[in-house]
Amino acid sequence: MRYLVLAILLVTFFTACNSKEESEKAKKTVVKKEPIIKEYGFTFNDFKVVRDTIRSGDTFGKLLEKYPLKDSLRIHDVTEKVKDSFNVRRIKAGKPYIMFLDKKKPNTLQALVYIEDRINFTVVDFRDSIVVSNKQKPTTLKRRVVAAEIEGSLSETLSNAGVSAGLANKLANIYAYTVDFFKIQKGDKFAVTINERYIDDSIYVGVESIEASYFEHKGKKIFAFPYKLSENQKYEDFYDENGKGLKSMFLKAPLDYFRISSRFSGRRFHPVQMRFKAHNGTDYAAPHGTPIKTTASGVVERTGYTAGNGNFVKVRHSSTYSTQYLHMSKISVRNGQRVSQGQVIGKVGSTGLATGPHVCYRFWKNGVQVDPLRLKLPNAEPMNESHKQKYLAHIAPLKKELDSITAVKFKE
Known part of the structure; x- marks a missing residue:
């Protein structure tokens, strides 16, 4: 009897141990649920999701050939259907795209998403009828003021402050005529009020706009505020705290990248006519098709073609100044059109009497052709009094904010 009781106790003990072990294993075995992923609608x-990247030579039709469409759809019909909403020729190598395939019907294409950039994308949905939607990811703007003393380069200083390095280019453009950014030095200071864009309130995209800025270079303080003098003005210009324009009335050259191949001269040997004659312009050599920009705002006075000038555009900027651009391969403006400084008006070519692609840039002051490289060019035309009063009222709170922040940051 004693042995029977002992046997029962042992069985009970081991059964309890096994139950405990099984219980512990059950606790450790956690069934992982598949995370729910929602994006692009x-x-x-x-x-079944397939992510890929546009390759060289890919077309919209080739993308559709990879997986079958519904029985009633043909690739040509789809291309014709979507072309009004989605320019299928714009797809570029290197851009990502996503194929959404039916899990039940083997690999049947349900939708395609073409990703233009971090924000913009196009959805072509084949499920019910063909629907094209050009969409954007939800974004938000966050405003902040960044103030810092230059350490190393401007880009490095901005990066250390957690700001997109692209802001350095924006500031360089704003202060192009007042600060030599090749000569900025340790100890120079800046403060800038910016709006930064975020995707889903968390993913940083970059600087959207500048509300106000301050730069101190070699002890000189320069404020800059964006402002439009009229609602019809496409782009804002930047002015200082007194309403004076920061940029010169004229750009230094009509091209971004160039080399001067021939200067203004009273006597130059003409390479086509093979004789000495006056050259009342400055030749900027650049590759065929390089964009040509008007060096100042104004009205297109004349466009056309002559045997010597080739395709040309002439712009009147004021009662005093006019400019002309010769030998274009393409003209992008029309007579009487108002143009803004830096606006593309054509492309470099070699039409007319030209031995290679270049633009001959001509400059008139009071009806006389002069050399702009030897001329002291004026700043942008000043605001009239009515504009100035509105402008000063507009910038007052912005300047006060910058003043208070720089006073604390730089302990002025």
Whole structure:
């Protein structure tokens, strides 16, 4: 009897131990649920998802050939259907795209998403009828003021402050005529009020706009505020705290990248006519098709073609100044059109009497052709009094904010 009781106790003990071990194993075995992924308006879990990248030579039609469409659809019909909403010729190598395939019907294409950039994308949905939607990811703007003393380069200083390095180019453009950014030095200071864009309130995209800025270079303080003098003005210009324009009335050259191949001269040997004659312009050599910009705002006075000038554009900027651009391969403006400084008006070519692609840039002051490289060019035309009063009222709170922040940051 004693042995029977002992046997029962042992069985009970080991059964309890096994139950405990099984219980512990059950606790450790956690069934992982598949995470729900939602993006671009789709729940990824509902489809077989294929991510890929546009390759050189790919077309919209070739993308559709990779997987079957619904029985009633043909690639040509789809291309014709979507072309009004989605320019299929714009797809570029290197851009990502996503295919959403039916899980039940083997690999049947349900939708395609073409990703233009971090924000913009196009959805071509084949599920019910063909629907094209050009969409954007939800974004938000966050405003902040960044103030810092230059350490190393401007880009490095901005990066250390957690700001997109692209802001350095924006500031360089604003202060192009007042600060030599090749000569900025340790100890120079700046403060800038910016609006930064975020995707879904968390993913940083970059600087959207500048509300106000301050730069101190070699002890000189320069404020800059964007402002439009009229609602019809496409782009804002930047002015200082007194309403004076920061940029020169004229750009230094009509091209971004160039080399001067021939200067203004009273006597130059003409390479086509093979004789000495006056050259009342400055030749800027550049590759065929390089964009040509008007060096100042104004009205297109004349466009056309002559045997010597080739395709040309002439712009009147004021009662005093006019400019002309010769030998274009393409003219992008029309007579009487108002143009803004820096606006593309054509492309470099070699039409007329030209031995190679270049633009001959001609400059008139009071009806006389002069050398702009030897001329002291004026700043942008000043605001009239009515504009100035509105401008000063507009910038007052912005300047006060910068003043208070720089006073604390730089302990003025």
